Amino acid sequence: MTDRSAAPPAPTDSDALLVERAAAGDHRAYELLVIKYQRRIERLIGRMVRDVDLVPDIAQETFIRAWRALHQFRGDAQFYTWLYRIAVNTAKKSLMELKRDPVMTESALKSVDDDDETSRRENELTSESTPESELAAREIAAAVNAAMEALPEDLRQAVTLREIEGLSYEEIAEAMNCPIGTVRSRIFRAREAISARVKPLLSHQTGKRW
């Protein structure tokens, strides 16, 4: 299980369409964006507040604020970059409000000024992590990696170029010297094969995941 966080971010071509529809009032489009970015936003907030009880509420507030401010998003930056700043500001504001609360836990304020997503040590156990969640995360990561290893070479290469290297379909077709339709097919089959290994793990996790 290697961390590839230094790799280019995931392509966000689809965000423009979803954001446009969400800005027009399409709740469903916005929910898809929420599902897509909830993990990253919660990880970011979890690194700032380090209190598992605060993370979902701050994440909720982040997405609500983003929804209210969608008309201000002009598409100059990526949607996640914009959402990232909202999450940081929301977490800071929440911590400042909690700071005035005497029952505020000390751990929640531990790193209020630390908004760097990569600042935490990789395997640092915080209050966000529980033994169960750690085990589940390792199982998911192991399943994904095992599924990747089991893929045929062309499928593995296609999904790697797409998900890790961030290439477009056209660039992948050029790199693999095949039609773009073949690229679509390979990426779809690779995702289906990996998902087939991951879905059982998700359904077993306290029944609240998808």
Next chain:
Amino acid sequence: MDGQLSGAQAAMAVQSMASTEARECWHVYHLVGDVLRSTDLAACGHDTAFVARLAARLQHETPAFEALPALARPAMLDVARPAANDGVFRWKLVAGLASFAAVAAIGWGALGSIGPQPGAGAQLARSAAPAVGTTQVMALAAPVPAASQAADMAPVMLRDARLDELLAAHRQTVGASALGNAAGFLRNATFEGPGR
């Protein structure tokens, strides 16, 4: 999910996300992508209750621009529209012409202020005419009128004897700098004569 759809196809795809299976597939695909990029994202949970709670809150929220007419809506994602600072030739041309016009205007103004200005002399000549009952004393810094120019090649300070006495009296009481320092910027002073 990779931005390969557009227009009606994309709209249909979003509409199809109403089903639980489609949303689960959307979630798992993105989870796989996240885990491939960073394994610690596998630890971040995703639950239906979070989205359901958010959806319930969103029902009471309205984006600010929803009430606006379509024409007033901001041109979001209109990244194809050239900005004023883009490296487009026509913007550079407009900026260059504007700069040239500004420099030309400043240069024209500077050239106009250099050299003799006949209008100024005439104006001084008119304003230098003595008024009835008053004695006007002028510190001439500009060219004198044409009538007296031949006789007065050098600047001449016209003084009135009574004004000199007055100045001398002030010099005794408040010092030599009372009007001496002001003479540098004094251009026109009026003394009320006894005729008033």
